[in-house]
Amino acid sequence: xxxxxxxxxxxxxxxxxxxxxxxxxxxxxxxxxxxxxxxxxxxxxxxxxxxxxxxxxxxxxxxxxxxxxxxxxxxxxxxxxxxxxxxxxxxxxxxxxxxxxxxxxxxxxxxxxxxxxxxxxxxxxxxxxxxxxxxxxxxxxxxxxxxxxxxxxxxxxxxxxxxxxxxxxxxxxxxxxxxxxxxxxxxxxxxxxxxxxxxxxxxxxxxxxxxxxxxxxxxxxxxxxxxxxxxxxxxxxxxxxx
Amino acid sequence: xxxxxxxxxxxxxxxxxxxxxxxxxxxxxxxxxxxxxxxxxxxxxxxxxxxxxxxxxxxxxxxxxxxxxxxxxxxxxxxxxxxxxxxxxxxxxxxxxxxxxxxxxxxxxxxxxxxxxxxxxxxxxxxxxxxxxxxxxxxxxxxxxxxxxxxxxxxxxxxxxxxxxxxxxxxxxxxxxxxxxxxxxxxxxxxxxxxxxxxxxxxxxxxxxxxxxxxxxxxxxxxxxxxxxxxxxxxxxxxxxx
DNA sequence: CCCACCCAAACTGTCGACAGTCGGTGGTCG
DNA sequence: CGACCACCGACTGTCGACAGTTTGGGTGGG
Numbered sequence: 065x066x067x068x069x070x071x072x073x074x075x076x077x078x079x080x081x082x083x084x085x086x087x088x089x090x091x092x093x094x095x096x097x098x099x100x101x102x103x104x105x106x107x108x109x110x111x112x113x114x115x116x117x118x119x120x121x122x123x124x125x126x127x128x129x130x131x132x133x134x135x136x137x138x139x140x141x142x143x144x145x146x147x148x149x150x151x152x153x154x155x156x157x158x159x160x161x162x163x164x165x166x167x168x169x170x171x172x173x174x175x176x177x178x179x180x181x182x183x184x185x186x187x188x189x190x191x192x193x194x195x196x197x198x199x200x201x202x203x204x205x206x207x208x209x210x211x212x213x214x215x216x217x218x219x220x221x222x223x224x225x226x227x228x229x230x231x232x233x234x235x236x237x238x239x240x241x242x243x244x245x246x247x248x249x250x251x252x253x254x255x256x257x258x259x260x261x262x263x264x265x266x267x268x269x270x271x272x273x274x275x276x277x278x279x280x281x282x283x284x285x286x287x288x289x290x291x292x293x294x295x296x297x298x299x300x301x302x303x304x305x306x
Numbered sequence: 307x308x309x310x311x312x313x314x315x316x317x318x319x320x321x322x323x324x325x326x327x328x329x330x331x332x333x334x335x336x337x338x339x340x341x342x343x344x345x346x347x348x349x350x351x352x353x354x355x356x357x358x359x360x361x362x363x364x365x366x367x368x369x370x371x372x373x374x375x376x377x378x379x380x381x382x383x384x385x386x387x388x389x390x391x392x393x394x395x396x397x398x399x400x401x402x403x404x405x406x407x408x409x410x411x412x413x414x415x416x417x418x419x420x421x422x423x424x425x426x427x428x429x430x431x432x433x434x435x436x437x438x439x440x441x442x443x444x445x446x447x448x449x450x451x452x453x454x455x456x457x458x459x460x461x462x463x464x465x466x467x468x469x470x471x472x473x474x475x476x477x478x479x480x481x482x483x484x485x486x487x488x489x490x491x492x493x494x495x496x497x498x499x500x501x502x503x504x505x506x507x508x509x510x511x512x513x514x515x516x517x518x519x520x521x522x523x524x525x526x527x528x529x530x531x532x533x534x535x536x537x538x539x540x541x542x543x544x545x546x547x548x
Numbered sequence: 549c550c551c552a553c554c555c556a557a558a559c560t561g562t563c564g565a566c567a568g569t570c571g572g573t574g575g576t577c578g
Numbered sequence: 579c580g581a582c583c584a585c586c587g588a589c590t591g592t593c594g595a596c597a598g599t600t601t602g603g604g605t606g607g608g
Contacts, residue, residue, distance in 0.1 A: 079380075079568085079569095079590095079591065079592085080379070080591090081591075081592070082591085105558085105559070105560095106559075106560070107558080107559065107560090108559095115592080115593090116592060116593045116594070117560090117593085117594090118360065118363075118591080118592060118593070119591080119592070119593095121360075121364065121560090121561095122363065122364065122367055125364055125367050125368065125371075126367065126371070129367075129368070129371035137322070137560090137561095138559090138560065138561080138598095138599065138600070139559095139560085139600080140559075140560070149458075149459075149460070150460075150461070153459045153460055153461035153462065154461055156406075156410075156459050156461070156462065157406075157459065157461045157462050157465060159406075160402060160403070160405075160406040160462065161402070163402075163406075164398075164399075164401075164402040164405075168398075216391075217391075217395045217398050217399065218391070218392075218395055219392070219395035219396055219398070219399045219472075220395065220398070220399050220402065223399060223465065223469075227465075230461075321561070321562090321598085321599095322561090323561075323562070324561085347588090347589070347590095348589075348590070349588080349589065349590090350589095357562080357563090358562060358563045358564070359563090359564095359590090360561080360562060360563070361561080361562070361563095363590090363591095379590090379591095380568095380569065380570070380589090380590065380591080381570085381589095381590085382589075382590070549608105550607105550608090551606105551607090551608080552605105552606090552607085552608095553604105553605085553606080553607095554603100554604085554605080554606095555602105555603090555604085555605100556601100556602095556603090556604100557600105557601085557602085557603100558599105558600085558601080558602095559598105559599085559600075559601090560597105560598090560599075560600090561596105561597090561598085561599095562595100562596085562597085562598100563594105563595085563596080563597100564593105564594095564595090564596105565592100565593085565594090565595105566591105566592085566593080566594105567590105567591090567592085567593100568589105568590090568591085568592100569588105569589085569590080569591095570587105570588090570589080570590095571586105571587095571588090571589100572585105572586085572587085572588100573584105573585085573586080573587100574583105574584095574585085574586100575582105575583085575584085575585095576581100576582085576583080576584095577580105577581090577582080577583095578579105578580090578581085578582095
């Protein structure tokens with residue numbers, strides 16, 4: 065009912081509260097401001113963020129679907145904690161996704177895709193010297209997301225996007241991420257070469273090795289967990305290489 | 307405190323309204339009581355079900371995460387419609403899941419798993435003669451879910467559960483499902499035999515064939531879509547069989 | 549001293565209501 | 579006759595409030 069718009073716009077975004085709360089919660093959980101397994105009180109969160117409970121509840125449901133929260137009826141929301149085989153399961157599912165994406169992309173790999181991925185690896189190499197861990201992790205995930213984008217299956221891309229939130233949670237578990245960032249960034253060149261070769265078998269071997277390294281990096285970097293010494297069993301399960 | 311009950315709405319208890327609304331909506335969408343692409347009004351749904359808008363909104367968010375609804379900000383929720391490559395993408399992702407699950411299960415297949423799957427196929431054969439299509443589809447999905455359960459990766463099982471809602475949506479697209487239910491049920495025996503053989507390559511071939519048949523069944527049963535004649539390209543992508 | 553019971557505080561699930569916005573409609577002007 | 583604009587209804591996003599339940603602590607009994 066205001067005839068003229070106010071000259072200056074001090075109004076903070078009163079809408080899209082769900083997305084803002086979801087972003088805040090996601091960042092807070094990834095950054096481990098909330099301990100894994102901790103209960104999140106809706107009213108407390110509402111008071112802290114200055115919003116009502118409705119957006120908080122919807123944002124929490126969103127994060128539940130992304131695997132960052134777990135809801136128990138009449139109990140509330142709990143910060144997802146990765147226990148038991150959760151880490152192994154997440155990386156095993158990631159292996160499943162990446163195998164398929166690389167297989168799809170290999171069959172349609174062209175010069176444009178080659179240039180896109182090469183540019184991203186160069187960006188990662190540049191970020192490797194002197195950036196915060198978060199930027200390195202995001203650049204790494206972005207490389208893999210580009211593969212899924214260009215693979216051509218949008219549903220697979222959505223599945224990977226969902227999983228990527230849990231991947232960030234996994235990465236956040238280890239204290240000093242990317243101890244050797246240059247080597248990790250350079251480790252993506254063989255993936256591009258495998259794609260360029262067009263050989264499905266070579267792609268699969270490189271992906272298995274790459275994801276296996278990432279998995280071991282996280283699981284062993286986590287410390288001596290109960291299944292730290294368990295074999296990775298990724299390149300061993302194809303059952304057809306001598 | 308509503309005076310008159312809604313016309314055809316089911317009885318909703320006072321608690322767990324979100325789950326009840328989600329179940330009702332899921333069934334209604336699968337049964338195509340709501341046309342694909344149709345806009346769902348929150349207030350109208352609230353009135354029909356005799357509940358307030360909060361549970362409806364949360365249930366809609368849940369179904370959005372399951373791929374049955376799509377939300378557009380300030381516009382509302384729309385019934386997911388499978389257009390373009392959506393069908394192919396869903397079945398391609400299913401192929402990705404099943405390949406992995408069968409590979410995992412083959413490496414740990416034992417007599418108990420054999421018995422469980424065999425019993426399920428026998429149930430499917432019994433249901434094949436004289437049951438509604440919904441029961442046949444559910445029994446078929448249950449066989450595959452058992453594989454994922456026994457594969458040992460709970461995250462993969464969750465991913466399959468999420469996808470299964472979209473699979474039901476795909477199945478519901480074709481008018482007369484399971485035209486040859488006996489043959490479809492019997493088509494699961496080779497999968498069990500492949501698992502029992504322990505050969506990863508044979509498992510993969512059988513899975514590729516099985517899912518390819520299901521995919522073609524749905525895509526071609528849908529009618530002459532724009533990509534109905536597109537090759538399935540599932541058993542051709544391994545790139546190593548001569 | 550320990551355990552079962554009870555009560556109060558806090559919380560979740562749900563509801564009705566208000567503000568801002570979007571799409572459609574009718575009227576008016578060129 | 580067509581295009582533009584103001585109005586209107588409906589809807590989404592958000593809020594505060596109420597009822598039933600869970601939880602933790604305190605108390606009485608064994």
